[in-house]
Amino acid sequence: MAIYTKGGDKGETSLFDGTRVPKDSLRVETYGTFDELNANISLADKFCESKRNKKLLQEVEYKMFFLQGEIATEKRQYFTDKSKIITDEDTRRLEKVIDEYTAKLPPVHSFILPGSSTAGAQLHVCRTICRRAERLFVRLSKDVKFRPELERYVNRLSDFLYIVARDEDYEDLLNTVTDDVIKIYQRYQEKKDVR
Template identity: 40%
Template sequence: MVKIYTKGGDKGDTSLIGGKRVSKSSARINAYGDVDELNASLGVAISFIDDQEIRKILERMQNELFVVGSDLADPSYPENPNNIPRVSEDMVQELEKIIDKCEEDVGAIQYFIIPGGSKEASSLHLARGIARRAERSCVELSHMENVNPSVIAYLNRLSDLLFMLARVMNKRKGVKDVQWRS
């Protein structure tokens, strides 16, 4: 039986795809660590959501975030000697289609919305904030090392989608979005 612990990282380093050892505090590890946290936050959101259509979307995003994480864990981009799945422009465009469908459902935004409402929407707003952090981590990494630009675009679009899904959830739960008042 394979054990979950290897003790290989007990001194603060870990392996990337391809075998290179790096510090667990490196920008690359931070970036895909933020993506992992985002994925876990989607799991929490799913646990609150009964709406099967939205659950299906979020479950798909969880699977796609594994592609994002593996793309980030392989420092060889734009090469791909390890033949790992890469985030593609098609994945970004699929998110845009879902966003457009959500906007048809709830309408264009007319004002700033305070995150909250139903517990389902609130959990999606929290995931959106984590998605934004993951995106910032990837941008920071891209200033130091090669990063697939589709990863950054995907996370940007995913945060937009999570915002729209929060609005959809509030509408379906009969909860009005809270308008920010200055």
């Protein structure tokens, strides 16, 4: 089966409910940017050292399909009848992680560089894409009424990505310090054995 349909050859595409719209419409730009975000989250989870963070990011990747699908549907009922949807429980899940990680990580009193580890840097890329997607979503919301649950989830997502980036950087720092201490100890032991 071919992956191309030729349906978009004249600059239009179909939404989830079959409605045809221009490919450069704000709706398409918005869900397309969330799609870009999701691909980058997938890359980030491959770099993560923390198994928990990998799992958390994979859960978000899965939720992003529902987020994008709802944005990509003009007839909301058509989508909600056929798919799962983002709920406030999903937002509370993000908030729980944000609160937990904020409590365990050292406080930040100034701007930080975007990632000292590969995973942290990639998660900051995700955060910036998420902010762009959120700006597009807010613009689209001026003409399209979205559920408040969806708006809350979108608003919390970049904070979640930020705190997971910080956690990955912190874990990387701890691993580096631990490795350095072990090397110093091994050198000490070698000198001790030579005597």
